[in-house]
Amino acid sequence: MKKAGRIKSWNAEKGYGFIDVHADLKDVFFHVTALQTRSVQPKPGDRVSFELTRGKDGRMQAVGVVIAGAPKSSKDTGASWLPPLLGLAALVGIVVSALGGYLPRQVGIACVVASIVAFVAYAVDKARASRNAWRIRETDLHLISLCGGWPGALVAQHLLRHKNRKQEFQVTFWTTVALNIGAVVLWKTYFSA
Numbered sequence: 001m002k003k004a005g006r007i008k009s010w011n012a013e014k015g016y017g018f019i020d021v022h023a024d025l026k027d028v029f030f031h032v033t034a035l036q037t038r039s040v041q042p043k044p045g046d047r048v049s050f051e052l053t054r055g056k057d058g059r060m061q062a063v064g065v066v067i068a069g070a071p072k073s074s075k076d077t078g079a080s081w082l083p084p085l086l087g088l089a090a091l092v093g094i095v096v097s098a099l100g101g102y103l104p105r106q107v108g109i110a111c112v113v114a115s116i117v118a119f120v121a122y123a124v125d126k127a128r129a130s131r132n133a134w135r136i137r138e139t140d141l142h143l144i145s146l147c148g149g150w151p152g153a154l155v156a157q158h159l160l161r162h163k164n165r166k167q168e169f170q171v172t173f174w175t176t177v178a179l180n181i182g183a184v185v186l187w188k189t190y191f192s193a
Helices: 077-100 105-130 140-158 166-191
Strands: 003-011 016-020 028-031 047-054 060-067
Touching: 028 047, 077 105, 077 140, 105 140, 140 166
Parallel strands: 028 060
Antiparallel strands: 003 016, 003 047, 016 028, 047 060
C-alpha cells in the first residue's frame, strides 16, 4: 500500500535519506536505488509517495519512492544515453587510431582490455553494494580508468547506474580521463616519430 510523506533529510554523497511520515513516529530510511527516477535530486521538504518493505537488516525502509512533480521516468530523455555513447565512441576512436597507425597498437589493446576490466569491476561493485558485501575500492576503479579503462567505466557508470551521481567520485574520475588523454597526447607529441 502506498504511503505519503516528506523528505526530512538527504545525504547526496552517500545516497540515502529519511522520510518523515506524519502518521508514524519513526522516520523511514530510503536509498538512492529506491527512487523511481533519478532525474530529480531529492531534497528536504519534497513530497514523496512510496511503499514500505523490510530491509536485509529487518528494519522498515521505503521502496518505489516517487518525488511529487518529478518526471515518471528518466528513460524518456535522450540525454541518459549520451554518456554511454560517448564512452563507446571514444573506445572506437582509440581502436581506429591504433589500427590506422596514429597510436601504437598496444595503446588500443590496453584501452580495450582496461575498458572491459572497468565495466566488469563496476558491475561486480554494484552487485556487492546491493548485497552489503565487500566493495571494490574507489581508488582501484580510478586506477583502471587512469590506465585507459575510462571509456568502459563511463559506459558502466551510466548503463549500470553506479557511481554516476556521486560528485566527489565524478571529479576524480574526470581527472583520470584528462590525465590519461594528456599522457597519450604528450607521448604522441614528444616520443613518436
